[in-house]
Amino acid sequence: MAFDLEEKEGVEKEVDRIGGSYVWESGIYDCVVDMAYLEESAGGALGLHLTLVHNDRRLRESFYVTSGTAKGKKTTYSREGKEFYLPGFTMARNLCLTAVGMTLQEVAKAGEKKVINLYDRAQQKEVPTEKEFVLTALVGKDVKVGVIKDVVNRRQRNAEGKYVPINEKREENHISQFFYPTDDMTVNEKESGLTEADFINKWRAKNEGVDNVEYKEIPEHELPEAPAAGAANASNPFGA
Numbered sequence: 001m002a003f004d005l006e007e008k009e010g011v012e013k014e015v016d017r018i019g020g021s022y023v024w025e026s027g028i029y030d031c032v033v034d035m036a037y038l039e040e041s042a043g044g045a046l047g048l049h050l051t052l053v054h055n056d057r058r059l060r061e062s063f064y065v066t067s068g069t070a071k072g073k074k075t076t077y078s079r080e081g082k083e084f085y086l087p088g089f090t091m092a093r094n095l096c097l098t099a100v101g102m103t104l105q106e107v108a109k110a111g112e113k114k115v116i117n118l119y120d121r122a123q124q125k126e127v128p129t130e131k132e133f134v135l136t137a138l139v140g141k142d143v144k145v146g147v148i149k150d151v152v153n154r155r156q157r158n159a160e161g162k163y164v165p166i167n168e169k170r171e172e173n174h175i176s177q178f179f180y181p182t183d184d185m186t187v188n189e190k191e192s193g194l195t196e197a198d199f200i201n202k203w204r205a206k207n208e209g210v211d212n213v214e215y216k217e218i219p220e221h222e223l224p225e226a227p228a229a230g231a232a233n234a235s236n237p238f239g240a
Helices: 087-100 104-109 187-191 199-207
Strands: 027-040 046-054 057-064 076-079 082-085 112-120 125-134 142-157 163-179 211-213
Touching (some): 027 057, 057 087, 057 163, 087 104, 087 142, 087 187
Parallel strands (some): 142 211
Antiparallel strands (some): 027 046, 027 142, 046 057, 076 082, 112 125, 142 163
């Protein structure tokens, strides 16, 4: 797999934002990288698939660091005449810098083909699976993350086979920020020349213990018909 994850001149950096199994409560967690690997999706987008561990509990997240084949497999997009990194690229970049002080490209180039244990839905258990680019530079490293608990609509297949929201709540997690585990600073703070962490306090004040509620009641006429017996709802990609 060929990839170009080099950082570019003239690309605008996103500012630090305070974002609005077992699901983790919203908060800051000291974790260890249990697994990280790169893999292309069916549409050609390159994803960094990450598993973190905190007190024997696992959190799984995927960051798509390039667009798909139809959009040129780019790490950037245009907005109001300026070029920005994809949100997934920014998150993966911040992960690599805060965990090992390396760029995403450097971490990717050091990737190795390995057999790892991954969950197989058909067998409902972890099975040995070969992956082309296991990011060994990250595995076992300490990371500090800001995790948000989201409350969203559960999704169910409709008659056309598409997943659509229904009037049931589901809790899930997403990672909103990475911090240097040594001094709590963000990548933006370091790159701005600051010497003390400040954003982490703002993040805690807004998000710690607070649910990000995106659940909305769906009008009755927009709800899908009840699924056939045994049909499964969309699974939660996060959790223990």
